[in-house]
Amino acid sequence: MIYITEKNFERQLALLQLVSQLSGATDLVAWLYPGLNLTSFVGLEVTSDSDGLLPVTTYEDDSEKVSNTMPTQFTSSLAERLVQGGSEIFRCCDSLAIYRKDEKDWYACTIYHEGMCLVSDNILLSHLIAQGFNATEEAPTWR
Numbered sequence: 166m167i168y169i170t171e172k173n174f175e176r177q178l179a180l181l182q183l184v185s186q187l188s189g190a191t192d193l194v195a196w197l198y199p200g201l202n203l204t205s206f207v208g209l210e211v212t213s214d215s216d217g218l219l220p221v222t223t224y225e226d227d228s229e230k231v232s233n234t235m236p237t238q239f240t241s242s243l244a245e246r247l248v249q250g251g252s253e254i255f256r257c258c259d260s261l262a263i264y265r266k267d268e269k270d271w272y273a274c275t276i277y278h279e280g281m282c283l284v285s286d287n288i289l290l291s292h293l294i295a296q297g298f299n300a301t302e303e304a305p306t307w308r
Contacts, residue, residue: 167290169300172280174254178244180282180298181263181273185239187289190263190272192236193243196220197257199231206257207250209234221260221274221283231259239263281305 171177185191195206203211213232220231237243247254247261255277262271273284284293284300293300 166304167284167287167293167300167302168304169282169284169293169298170280170305171275171282171299174277175248176298177275177277177282178247178261180293181239181261181275182241182244183293183296184273184284184289185263187292188265188272188286190265191239192264192266193234193239194218194236194262194264194271195234195258196222196260196262197232197234198259199224199226201232201257203232203257206234207246207253209237211235217269218264219270221262221271221276236264 169180171180195209197203197206197211205211211232211234213230215233220233224231258277260274260276262274264271272286273282275282287302290300290302
C-alpha cells in the first residue's frame with residue numbers, strides 16, 4: 166500500500182488521474198456518507214446497490230446503508246466537475262475510489278477529509294514521487 170498525504174482536493178484528483186492513466190483503473194465511484202438519500206451527486210447517478218464493489222470506509226453501525234455513484238469513466242471533464250462540486254463533495258462524500266474493470270476492490274482512493282490518498286499497488290511509488298507527491302509505503306500515525 167502507498168500512502169500519500171495531500172490536503173488539496175485538486176491535487177488529490179490529479180493523483181487519481183495519474184494513477185488511472187498508469188494502471189488502467191478507469192472507473193470512478195464516489196462513496197457517500199451513510200444516511201444520505203440522494204438520487205444524484207455532482208451529476209452522477211447514485212445507487213444503494215454497490216454491485217459487490219468494496220468501499221473505502223466501513224462503518225461499525227451498518228443500520229444505514231451506504232450509497233455510492235454508479236461506476237463512471239474517470240475523465241478530465243469528470244475531475245473538473247468534481248472540483249466544481251466543492252461544497253457538495255465536502256458535505257456528502259466520504260471517499261472517491263477508482264476501480265479496474267471487472268474488479269471489486271478499489272485500486273486507489275482519496276479520503277478528502279483525512280487529507281489522505283491510498284494506492285494499492287506499490288509498483289507506482291517511484292512514479293508518484295517523481296510527480297511531486299508525498300508518497301511512502303509507511304502508514305502514517307493516525308490521530
